[in-house]
Amino acid sequence: MNEQWLTLAGRRLVPVVQGGMGIGISAHRLAGTVAKHNGMGTIASIDLRHHHPDLLARIDCMHGSHSAADIKAAIEAVNLIALDREVRAAKSIAGGNGLIAVNVMKAVSAHASLVRQACESGADAIVMGAGLPLDLPELTASHPHVALIPILSDSRGVSLILRKWMKKGRLPDAIVIEHPGHAGGHLGASRVDELGDARFSFDRVLDECREIYASLGIEWTRVPLIVAGGIHRHEQVRQWLDKGAAGVQLGTAFAVTEESDAHPAFKEVLASARPEDIAEFTSVAGLPARAVLTPWLKKYLSRQPALQAKAKVRQCLEGFDCLQACGLRDGVARIGQFCIDLKLAQAVRGDVARGLFFRGRDPLPFGERIRPVADLMRYLLTGVLPAELAGAGASGVSGVAGSTAGGVAAEARSAMRLSKNAASSGSFTVRSN
């Protein structure tokens, strides 16, 4: 493979991007480590207070003595303080290498203040999904050097954003194309039965985007496309870079690294999930989502029709109104009926029985093993497996998605063959600690 770099915000990065994962799964440690290895590390901005006991204590002591409005304002304020701390800590780990991005979901009520805080705290890029980021150029107008990266799923979305942003005199610095049929978390389709639609195939999106760029007079390399969802093998990285993508983004595989900010139990739930343990459902945000069928999710899905039948407008359970539109609070019967803030907060604390554990659909590069970020990036970029796993053979690595131990071992052997080629062509450089 020829040496290929992802050029973003004037920096030369390795073409492996770590996707933002909330709540608190990709915070300073994970994003900073990925950036230290010359990649783009992404902090998920939502509800970062859960990583800061002093900030949680500030809210706890308000209950009973303050109004709901005061508590809501205080939660929003401490989340901004937490984001500021996380961006600065990530940059310090990165030591000037790579790039630190902040992921903001458009569906979140506080999206505008999170974007502003991220820019003020020194984020190099804002990545926005879970809704169309039409207002992102205006929100960041006073920080013109911050790269702007929408997350979209099909070429129709790409065309719309390019046209609307061009009228504002701005182009995205890159676009993440996330496949709803594979990715973890909230998905960019309107319904669960649409997740496998052919319009989301990377092949088709890349081909259609070439035509769109040409018709708008945009050079192919001017707005790099980064494909996300289901990527777990070096061969896939090669395949999509050869096809014209400028990079690949992974979520689940980074969530289970040593440096991931997730609780050890969270990593174990994701790493040990079998294909039949992964479910798709409609979240309270009205978007399809993919997660592990943990005890709570199983029970919730069995009760969902009954809960939907009783849907009614009510006050936000957490007094926080985290989402602009919430099925539970707004009584929207056709979508989810649970408190997402509560469920994700339980997951970040490692509460396996009660939490919601988002996960992509596909196998993990190292099976159930929790390995350092450096091992993951090296494998994706060069095909070189960590020595213990390469030597472990059939019993060493066990994948999800029905891959047999033999199948994974074969995959490992093929990766080893590729690693020789990569090493001899001197393709990617991944910094080691």
Ligand SMILES: Cc1cc2nc3c(=O)[nH]c(=O)nc-3n(C[C@H](O)[C@H](O)[C@H](O)COP(=O)(O)O)c2cc1C
């Ligand atoms: C635990 C988890 C949480 C996620 N949270 C977010 C999020 O807050 N915002 C977002 O844009 N994407 C989120 N994602 C999607 C990832 O950033 C990434 O694009 C996706 O997982 C890629 O698919 P993969 O998991 O198959 O690699 C999340 C994914 C996971 C697994």
